[in-house]
Amino acid sequence: MFLSLVMKGCKNDEEIVAVIAHELGHWKLNHTMYSFIAVHILTSFQFGGYMLVRNSTDLFRSFGFDTQPVLIGLIIFQHTVIPFQHLVSFGLNLVSRSFEFQADAFTKKLGYGSSLRACLVKLQEESLSAMNTDQWYSAYQYYYPPFVERLAALDEADKKEE
Ligand SMILES: [Zn+2]
Numbered sequence: 001m002f003l004s005l006v007m008k009g010c011k012n013d014e015e016i017v018a019v020i021a022h023e024l025g026h027w028k029l030n031h032t033m034y035s036f037i038a039v040h041i042l043t044s045f046q047f048g049g050y051m052l053v054r055n056s057t058d059l060f061r062s063f064g065f066d067t068q069p070v071l072i073g074l075i076i077f078q079h080t081v082i083p084f085q086h087l088v089s090f091g092l093n094l095v096s097r098s099f100e101f102q103a104d105a106f107t108k109k110l111g112y113g114s115s116l117r118a119c120l121v122k123l124q125e126e127s128l129s130a131m132n133t134d135q136w137y138s139a140y141q142y143y144y145p146p147f148v149e150r151l152a153a154l155d156e157a158d159k160k161e162e
Pocket residue numbers: 002022023026099100103
């Protein structure tokens with residue numbers, strides 16, 4: 001994910017190593033395994049939930065159906081779980097953002113904090129994405145922390161070390 005972006009902007013050897021260190025941080029801190037498990041648990045809940053309601057005549061009747069077509073049942077189920085999906089998405093965003101900060105801290109611990117910072121600046125210049133969004137908005141909407149929050153976290157780590 002992050003590694004593919006680096007090919008566009010961060011061509012300096014130190015910056016590329018910093019990005020690889022970031023990705024290794026995800027591996028070392030078991031983020032990949034946690035994400036894999038979370039996706040499988042959520043998928044199981046989704047299919048399990050559908051299995052529970054797919055034969056519910058009340059559900060189909062409440063939407064005006066006398067028969068129970070499978071595709072209609074799936075569509076009704078997907079619409080009924082939208083509020084739950086928003087909560088799950090918010091939770092996943094919080095976890096994902098936490099993982100990104102942890103991987104950045106791992107990179108910094110290996111001595112590539114300034115290179116990572118330089119690479120993030122280049123990526124931000126190229127992507128022109130929102131630099132500093134409201135923290136609550138970004139916490140709810142963004143899977144990855146915005147540029148300013150990542151730099152602030154790297155700076156905060158600097159202050160703690162001083
Ligand atoms: Zn990452």
